[in-house]
């Protein structure tokens with residue numbers, strides 16, 4: 537079995553990578569990084585991709601020469617060079633909204649499209665990490681325009697993908713997953729005052745691994761929590 541982890545240098549991505557490295561049936565792991573990473577297993581082939589750069593995403597297609605049986609996209613941004621999550625309309629900046637949209641929605645979908653010829657094997661499962669705050673039906677607080685809008689766009693892309701790919705001869709299982717609040721570089725600054733406990737990357741990855749490996753074809757096209765419960769789109 538061959539695995540692709542997009543964003544394997546991040547908190548959740550790297551913890552998941554550790555689990556797939558230990559899975560005996562895994563022959564090859566394609567792991568994408570954005571900044572530098574250290575390689576520590578002969579099973580892992582690192583590929584550099586910038587989801588903010590359409591040319592870099594398109595080039596992924598030429599770098600993968602094996603069929604992929606598990607696709608997990610763990611990449612995403614909440615804050616960065618373009619600014620912090622917006623609390624009010626006064627903080628809206630087009631450049632940040634566009635960058636969030638490119639990295640969180642356009643990039644992951646385009647990476648999947650670039651690799652589509654390698655994603656047609658029997659029992660292929662694709663998981664995209666989204667976020668509950670990207671749910672339109674569940675939005676009660678507002679704010680975080682760029683992150684919420686880009687994750688909602690990602691969710692729509694995943695839904696379209698699941699419908700289109702259900703017509704493939706080997707039907708893949710494709711879902712959006714909210715990983716739950718997890719202690720990573722992405723979340724740390726925003727969870728300091730949180731009263732409820734924040735899960736570790738190891739705990740998150742263990743549940744994510746279980747979810748991917750137990751996904752059923754009838755779950756395709758759903759937005760799920762790590763425990764398999766459905767979330768509203």
Ligand SMILES: NC(=O)c1ccc[n+]([C@@H]2O[C@H](COP(=O)([O-])OP(=O)(O)OC[C@H]3O[C@@H](n4cnc5c(N)ncnc54)[C@H](OP(=O)(O)O)[C@@H]3O)[C@@H](O)[C@H]2O)c1
Pocket residue numbers: 542543544545546547548549569570571572585586587588609610611612613639665666667668714715716717718719720721722723
């Ligand atoms: N942590 C949470 O509480 C939480 C909650 C809900 C949803 N999520 C979602 O879970 C996923 C994983 O997040 P995380 O918490 O593990 O965050 P993280 O530690 O910050 O990891 C994010 C990953 O995205 C990659 N990335 C960022 N910009 C990129 C770009 N332009 N091109 C390619 N890759 C890029 C990072 O690569 P580099 O480090 O190399 O830049 C890193 O591998 C994200 O989609 C996030 O939205 C997380």
